[in-house]
Amino acid sequence: MARLELRGLRKQFGRGVVALDRLDLEVGSGELVSLLGPSGCGKTTALRIVAGFEVPDEGEVLVDGVDVVGLPASRRNMGMVFQSYSLFPNMTAEDNVAYPLRIRRQPKAERQRRSGELLAMVGLATQADRYPHQLSGGQQQRVALARALAHEPAVLLLDEPLSALDAKVRVTLREEVRRVQLELGITTLYVTHDQEEALAISDRVAVMSEGRLEQVGTPAEVYASPRSPFVASFVGTVNRLEATVASRAERTVRCGELVLRVGAEDFEHPDGTTVALYVRPEDVTVRPLTDGPAPAGAGGTVRGVTFLGSVTRVRVDCSLGSVVADVSSEEALHLAPGEAVSVELDPRRLRTLAPA
Amino acid sequence: MAALTATAPARPVPARGPRRLARRRLPIWHLLWLVVAAAYFVVPVVSLLEFSFGGRVGGHAAGFHWYLTVFNDPSFRSSFLLSVRIAIETVVLSNLLLVPSVFWIHLRLPHLRPVMNFVSVLPFVVPPIVLIVGLIPFLSPFTFLYSRPEVLAFIYVVFALPFLYRSLDAGLRAIDLRTLAEASANCGASSASTLLRVVLPNLRAAVIGGSFLTVAIAMGEFTISSLLSFNTFPVYIFNIGENTGNEAAALSVISLLLTWAFMVGLFIVGRGGRAGAQVAATR
Numbered sequence: 001m002a003r004l005e006l007r008g009l010r011k012q013f014g015r016g017v018v019a020l021d022r023l024d025l026e027v028g029s030g031e032l033v034s035l036l037g038p039s040g041c042g043k044t045t046a047l048r049i050v051a052g053f054e055v056p057d058e059g060e061v062l063v064d065g066v067d068v069v070g071l072p073a074s075r076r077n078m079g080m081v082f083q084s085y086s087l088f089p090n091m092t093a094e095d096n097v098a099y100p101l102r103i104r105r106q107p108k109a110e111r112q113r114r115s116g117e118l119l120a121m122v123g124l125a126t127q128a129d130r131y132p133h134q135l136s137g138g139q140q141q142r143v144a145l146a147r148a149l150a151h152e153p154a155v156l157l158l159d160e161p162l163s164a165l166d167a168k169v170r171v172t173l174r175e176e177v178r179r180v181q182l183e184l185g186i187t188t189l190y191v192t193h194d195q196e197e198a199l200a201i202s203d204r205v206a207v208m209s210e211g212r213l214e215q216v217g218t219p220a221e222v223y224a225s226p227r228s229p230f231v232a233s234f235v236g237t238v239n240r241l242e243a244t245v246a247s248r249a250e251r252t253v254r255c256g257e258l259v260l261r262v263g264a265e266d267f268e269h270p271d272g273t274t275v276a277l278y279v280r281p282e283d284v285t286v287r288p289l290t291d292g293p294a295p296a297g298a299g300g301t302v303r304g305v306t307f308l309g310s311v312t313r314v315r316v317d318c319s320l321g322s323v324v325a326d327v328s329s330e331e332a333l334h335l336a337p338g339e340a341v342s343v344e345l346d347p348r349r350l351r352t353l354a355p356a
Numbered sequence: 357m358a359a360l361t362a363t364a365p366a367r368p369v370p371a372r373g374p375r376r377l378a379r380r381r382l383p384i385w386h387l388l389w390l391v392v393a394a395a396y397f398v399v400p401v402v403s404l405l406e407f408s409f410g411g412r413v414g415g416h417a418a419g420f421h422w423y424l425t426v427f428n429d430p431s432f433r434s435s436f437l438l439s440v441r442i443a444i445e446t447v448v449l450s451n452l453l454l455v456p457s458v459f460w461i462h463l464r465l466p467h468l469r470p471v472m473n474f475v476s477v478l479p480f481v482v483p484p485i486v487l488i489v490g491l492i493p494f495l496s497p498f499t500f501l502y503s504r505p506e507v508l509a510f511i512y513v514v515f516a517l518p519f520l521y522r523s524l525d526a527g528l529r530a531i532d533l534r535t536l537a538e539a540s541a542n543c544g545a546s547s548a549s550t551l552l553r554v555v556l557p558n559l560r561a562a563v564i565g566g567s568f569l570t571v572a573i574a575m576g577e578f579t580i581s582s583l584l585s586f587n588t589f590p591v592y593i594f595n596i597g598e599n600t601g602n603e604a605a606a607l608s609v610i611s612l613l614l615t616w617a618f619m620v621g622l623f624i625v626g627r628g629g630r631a632g633a634q635v636a637a638t639r
Contacts, residue, residue, distance in 0.1 A: 053538055073541040084532055086539035090557035099553075100543035144539075151544060 001029040002064045002154035002187050004050070009059035011045055011211075019045040020056070021211040027155075030185040032178070033216075034198035037208035038234065043191045044083075046208075047159050050189060052076045063154055079148030083160040085140045087132040093119060093143045094128040100151035118146035121180060138169040145177065149184065156181065156188040162197065170194075174201050195235045199223060207231050229353050232278045239284065241321050243277040243352065245269045253277060253352060255345075256298050256319035263348040275352040283349040284325035286314050289340045297344035302337050318343045401612070408605035422606035426596075432607075435592035438505055442588065443574035445509035447567045450516045455563065458524040459551055462533050469525075476521040479514050484579040487514070492583075505586050512574045519573065520566035527562025531555075568621055575614070 004027040011020040019042045027033045035043040048054040050061050052073030060067045068076050079100075087096050097115035106114075119125050122142040132140055141161050148156060158177065162170040178201040181188050192198050198205045199219040206216045207230070215227045226232035233240065243255040251267045252259055255277055262277075269275050287297070300318025312332035314325045323343055327335070335341065411418045426432050461468050479487075491511065495502045501510070533555065540550040556563070578590040587595075593611065597604030 051538075051542060053541075073538070074544050074546060077544075078542065080539070080542045082535055082539060084535050086532075086535045088536060088539070088554050088558075089531070090554070099540075099545075102553075103544045103549060147539075147543065 001185055003027070003029050003062075004155050004187055004189065005060075005062040005065075006046065006050065007060040007062065009046060009049060009056045009061070011042070011049065011054065011056050018211050020049070020059075023059070023208075023211070023213060025206055025213065025216065027187055027189055029187055031203045032181050032188040032190060032201060033204045033206055034190045034192055034202040035206050035208055036192055036195055036198040036235070038193055041208040042211040043193075043208050044159055047157055047189060047191045050155070051078055051080050051157050077151070077153050078155045078157055079151065079153035080157040080159065081141065081144045081148050081161040083163055085132065085137065085144070085164070087135075087140055087143055087147070089132050092129050092131055093124060093135065093139075096132070096143055097146045097150050099147060104151060114150060115146070118150055119143070121183070122146045122176065136169075137165050138173055141165065141173060142176065145180065149180070149186070154187065156186045158188065158190045160192055163192075163194070170197070177201060199235070205235075207235060209234070224349070226278065226351060226353075229276060229278075229355070232351065232353065237281055237324065239279045239281065239321075239323050241277040241279070241323070243275050245271050245273050245275060245352075247271060253350075256321070258298055258320065258345075260345060260350060261347050262350045262352055267352060269352060269354070274355060276355045278351040278353065279345050279349060281313065281324045281326040282311075283346040284323055285344040285346070286316060286325045286327055286335065287342045287344070288334050289342055297342035300341055300343050302335050302339045302341055304337060305332060305335055307332075316341055316343050320345075404605050404608055404612075407602060408609045410605075411602045418602060422600075422602045423610070425603055426606050426610065431587065431592055435587050435589045438587065439575050439589035442505055442508045442512065443571045445506060446512040446516060446574040447570050449509055450513045450520050450570050451563060451567065453513065454517070454520050454524060455556070455559070456551065458521065458528060459533075459555055462525075462528045463537055472521065473525075476518045479518055484515070484577075485583075487511070488580050488583050505588075507584065508577075508581055508586060508588070509574070511580055512570070512577060515573050515577065516566075516570035519569040523562045523566030523569070524559065527559045528555075530562075531558050564621075572615060576611075 006023055006025045009020050009023040010018075012018050021042075023042070023046055025033070025035075025046075035046060037043045045054060049056050049069075052068070052071060056069065059069075061069050063076075087093075088099065091099065094112070094115050097118050098111040101111040101114060116125065116128065119128050122145055124139060124142055124146070127135060127139060127143075130139075132143075135143065144161070161177070162173055165173065174197050177190075181201075190198070190202065199222070202219055204216060205219055205222045207214045207222060209230045215222055215231045217225075222231060222235055226235060226238075229240075232238050241255050243253040243260075246252040246254045246259055248267065248269060248271050251262050253262055253275060254260075260277075285297070286302075289299070298318045298320050300316040300320075300323070302314055303317050303322075304315040306313040306315075307329060308326075310329060311326040312329045312335075314327055314332060314335055316323050316325065318341075320343065325343070408422055409417075409419060411422075413421045458472075461472055488511070495507060501507050536554055536558070537547075537550050540554045541547075545553065576590055577588070578594060581588040582591050582594070589611070593604060593607045596607055
């Protein structure tokens with residue numbers, strides 16, 4: 001197991017296109033860290049620099065404290081799974097997995113033993129003699145994962161390995177990747193633009209935007225306590241509402257007709273300032289106004305109802321603005337467009353940030 | 357239950373339309389045009405074949421006489437073997453020069469591809485006679501090379517360039533070279549290993565296809581070998597044709613058969629290449 005550190009990585013392409021702007025990140029031994037961000041945020045560039053396919057303009061890539069920037073990709077002892085299917089078309093699955101060992105002149109018996117072991121680990125023991133074009137996309141990526149692990153690399157790099165697969169296979173395979181990573185305890189850097197994927201499998205998530213790290217934290221931290229408007233809006237679905245600080249001392253904000261006490265720990269906004277109030281759809285309660293006495297929430301009207309399976313997403317126009325709420329599909333049976341409702345926000349889950 | 361188990365009534369099979377709908381008659385003009393086009397290519401070959409068996413020898417029909425004469429002529433064998441040797445040398449030299457170059461251009465210097473495309477067209481534009489007139493003063497000081505038939509291989513590499521380059525270029529474009537090369541490097545392979553173990557096997561069809569065309573060029577080239585006074589197979593055919601028409605016809609038939617054999621080879625390789633293209637398409 002190795003420790004990976006990226007220090008002050010900077011990379012500029014052509015004139016003015018800054019792909020990475022002083023990126024600092026640490027991946028502990030046996031940890032899986034995801035680089036999460038939209039297309040063009042620099043996450044793949046960072047991964048390619050670690051792999052040795054790009055040279056940074058500045059900065060260091062340390063593996064167990066040793067800078068590997070000067071080493072060619074072939075001598076970095078890293079395993080990588082690529083976004084596009086990268087299996088060698090002229091080799092069977094077994095030969096693909098054995099390739100790193102063949103390059104290292106391992107005896108044939110050892111190559112066969114190791115590739116058989118790895119193919120079994122990814123559930124493809126019976127497909128060893130198949131060529132890549134005889135395997136499905138998911139199977140090809142499993143073989144690619146086995147190949148990336150064959151030479152027991154110090155660090156495993158995954159560059160959006162599931163993005164070409166259909167949704168169901170993606171979910172299965174991401175669990176498989178995590179299981180294998182935990183089984184081997186290998187230090188892993190995982191690049192993805194899919195926030196659900198990153199939250200599901202990572203020990204920590206590093207959210208990137210425009211070549212910079214916006215926030216690094218556990219999936220729960222990043223989801224529940226975003227530190228920037230970008231993170232709040234990029235990770236998960238969120239309602240962004242305009243609010244004014246009523247009292248800094250009492251941690252209250254005024255949003256529409258409601259005065260809300262905010263639960264966030266770092267409430268540092270001066271009185272009277274305008275802030276952006278973030279609340280997740282699952283932290284919004286929508287009640288039909290016909291339910292007994294008038295509730296304490298803001299009054300509004302249902303504008304749209306979208307069935308998503310176990311939950312239903314309800315869009316309500318109210319004095320707070322346009323608010324999206326996730327309610328159980330059973331409760332949503334009583335809600336229809338045009339219906340008058342009351343909207344309540346869970347104050348413990350409110351997050352305030354200075355407007356972007 | 358009945359509703360669940362009931363099967364839908366069998367759908368009536370639509371009656372087939374009149375046969376004339378399935379087999380449309382070819383308009384007479386189309387047919388005539390095809391016959392004229394076919395005759396344009398077939399008649400000279402048939403005439404050549406007939407002429408190669410024609411004439412009388414010792415009061416009898418010639419039959420295979422001209423073919424036997426050709427095969428028994430020591431010059432036939434020596435000229436043919438010389439051409440084969442030069443063709444093999446040309447193929448080896450062309451591939452040694454071009455495969456790594458095109459690989460590197462695709463992988464590391466893609467901005468040079470337009471330059472390479474332009475250079476590869478030059479042999480089409482410059483006539484062989486112009487090329488050899490320019491080459492003779494350049495080559496004459498190198499007597500050890502100039503006097504040996506190997507000099508032809510060096511020159512034919514230039515003529516083979518467009519064909520081999522195009523073939524390799526198409527082959528490399530059909531595979532995701534960058535990803536394969538990076539995956540190989542990530543596995544610990546050097547560039548040479550990547551070229552030999554990953555890229556070349558996936559370029560098999562392109563290399564063999566381009567090599568066949570190179571062989572065809574080297575086996576059929578007349579102008580330069582004649583000007584440099586090497587008795588290659590085309591030069592031998594030309595010399596025979598000046599003396600005995602029937603024998604030259606027999607030689608031409610042999611030459612045609614060899615060319616067609618190469619074409620069949622190309623076809624077989626092409627079928628192998630389609631599997632490779634399928635592999636590329638699945639990615």
